[in-house]
Amino acid sequence: MYKLNDTITAISSPSNDHRVIVRLAGPQTLDILGHICTSFVADKTGITTCRISDINLDAIVYLFRQPHSYTGDDLAEIHLWANQAITEALMEKLLSLGARTASAGEFTARAYLNNKIDLAQAEAVNEVITASNTFQLAAAENLLAGRLGCLSKTIRESILDLLSRLEANLDFSTEDIAPANKADIIAKLNETKSQLKDLLAGSIRSESTLDLPAVGIAGTPNAGKSTLLNKLLGRQRSIVSHQRKTTRDVLTGELELPGCRCILFDCAGLLTHAETILDELAQQAAIEAIRNAMVVVFCVDISKSDWAEDIAIRRLINPAHLITIATKTDLLSEKGTAERLSKLKSLFGCDFLPVSAHSDTGIDKLKAEITTRLITTTSGHTKDAVALTTRHRQSLNNAIHDIIQAEKEIKAGSEELAAMMLRTAYNQLSNIEQHNIDEQVLDRIFSRFCIGK
Ligand SMILES: Nc1nc2c(ncn2[C@@H]2O[C@H](COP(=O)(O)OP(=O)(O)OP(=O)(O)O)[C@@H](O)[C@H]2O)c(=O)[nH]1
Ligand SMILES: [Mg+2]
Structure with a gap:
């Protein structure tokens, strides 16, 4: 559903604000700016003041060249002081020049699809917009800063470490794991499980935002x-x-x-x-x-x-x-x-x-x-809390469940099944930043955004 090769536009400022911000992103951005602005020359900083001839108004244009922009492609923000009628006239002009109206969350979806941010960070953008108090905002900002991705990566690495130890055992030994080794693996599994539980316990239910x-x-x-x-x-x-x-x-x-x-x-x-x-x-x-x-x-x-x-x-x-x-x-x-x-x-x-x-x-x-x-x-008394969406909670809970199963299998002597469960836990955690997540899930995530974000 999300196309990356066309140019999208939307008003990204609140509707009651006289300072209007129009966003434009995609390959035709520069062309379109050239058409609407008289003498459009962006300086090295990418900021320029120009006159938009069709609506006869001065505007400040911030140009971010690809790949150094929020979305990863050429992106412009046109800032102007205008009423609704003038803004609509500008939007019509942009559409007539080949831009398409962006759908809800499409700028952030592009940032995600162009690998500028991971999925957890993309969701955080929405959490920041909808946060209703300073702590929820701080938690959402932690999510935006990639803290969840970072934490889940550390936990994934310990799972990988455990997996490699289990698999080495499976490949090179015809016997059961030595009791000392077994106790060590179980202790590590418990540690990983606790880390996941702490992450859940210290988080803020972002649904409540x-x-x-x-x-x-x-x-x-x-x-x-x-x-x-x-x-x-x-x-x-x-x-x-x-x-x-x-x-x-x-x-x-x-x-x-x-x-x-x-x-x-x-x-x-x-x-x-x-x-x-x-x-x-x-x-x-x-x-x-x-x-x-x-x-x-x-x-x-x-x-x-x-x-x-x-x-x-x-x-x-x-x-x-x-x-x-x-x-x-x-x-x-x-x-x-x-x-x-x-x-x-x-x-x-x-x-x-x-x-x-x-x-x-x-x-x-x-x-x-x-x-x-x-x-x-x-x-929840913590400044470091991360705002978790239902999707994150589901992944974390599933991973905890898989780790508990892996522990049971190790105790029962079935290392092969334990390794399988650990692999599933690893995949659950990868879901948090997953890049090949299917379109329907993406659609559901970004449709909660407002237009222009
Ligand atoms: N002097 C004084 N009277 C108050 C104050 N607050 C409420 N009252 C009076 O107390 C009476 C009851 O006030 P309400 O606010 O209707 O009380 P309530 O708890 O909503 O009552 P119910 O809806 O019947 O449960 C009214 O006559 C108010 O004017 C106050 O701070 N000072
Ligand atoms: Mg009353």
């Missing part, structure tokens, strides 16, 4: 959840009233935090007993949403005189990350707030962050706490 993490606001009815959601989002997303059970549905909004984004949701107040069918349905929706949340902000109304209901519903939820907050602190004096905070601490066994959506108290601290929890959860 496509879905923003969910942060839920939970608590009893009237705890001030909807008021808090509206405050954090900065708009009236959820209805607020002094009546209990005002919120029935799960209501969401996108929350921009420093360094990351998340989906914040409000839901029905949790109950110990559902009285009506409507209560029951609202509870089910709330519990389901809270179960899927990465972080839960648990609200307790500090102005209440009895927290028995709050204590009971706290037991209903068990999220990985819980932030406990005391709401409506504006209703108490400073001294009263301090006294009740320590009472809440002794009742619930954890600290409460004092918050008031009415007076803005604690809102910035809450945002910072949510950010910290999200980053801790998505980073």
Whole structure:
């Protein structure tokens, strides 16, 4: 499907940007530039300013000659300040001169097919584009820098080493491997298996970069959840009233935090007993949403005189990350707030962050706490994590499985079968950077990209 011998073009800047970047790559690039630009002469740096006669505008053209370009062929980036109509006129001109509209991810597909980057790095381009927080971005950049390819290459080399030792044994000996040798090979196999497991464990699920993490606001009815959601989002997303059970549905909004984004949701107040069918349905929706949340902000109304209901519903939820907050602190004096905070601490066994959506108290601290929890959860605590796609995980898991089988075969004395399993494990890992991967897989990978990348 991917042709390499024609010239492709696409707008590669965001649609809401007045600075437009048009990419052009392929053998006709220079010819086309010669047609559209008056006096086109690229200097040694490959950067030139020229007038595009058809649209009567000046543009900066960056020319990268093959093979020293992103795609590996002649590539130009035309930068100009233009509106949509002018940009469309330019695109039409490029197409009339023989360029073809690039499909999603086709520039990166060319880079891959021209051996400029390996497949893992190509996928990383997309991960960088879709990353939703700084840690996911760092993990995607690690992937882009070829770290996964590098790590899998080191592991492949140890498999090759083991394979050569096994095969030497098969070729030159009619007897079983000596026990000392056998123990050594098994130890090496275990080491390789651990390296693969570490790689998986320390990685970030890059699929999750496509879905923003969910942060839920939970608590009893009237705890001030909807008021808090509206405050954090900065708009009236959820209805607020002094009546209990005002919120029935799960209501969401996108929350921009420093360094990351998340989906914040409000839901029905949790109950110990559902009285009506409507209560029951609202509870089910709330519990389901809270179960899927990465972080839960648990609200307790500090102005209440009895927290028995709050204590009971706290037991209903068990999220990985819980932030406990005391709401409506504006209703108490400073001294009263301090006294009740320590009472809440002794009742619930954890600290409460004092918050008031009415007076803005604690809102910035809450945002910072949510950010910290999200980053801790998505980073797995490592800066060196690599973002792995489903395809990478599959290859790594298959390789681990093959190594376990190889170990079993060695223990059972069938070195020939063990060698076969190791060869399969080796091939699984080669898949990660594979160059002869079939078209359908390539299609699936690059179709997730946006046009122009
Ligand atoms: N003084 C004060 N009142 C608040 C604050 N936050 C919420 N309230 C009031 O508390 C009442 C309940 O607020 P909601 O935000 O609707 O509470 P909720 O937890 O969403 O309630 P349900 O949807 O019924 O579960 C309303 O009358 C709010 O005005 C606050 O920070 N200070
Ligand atoms: Mg509500």
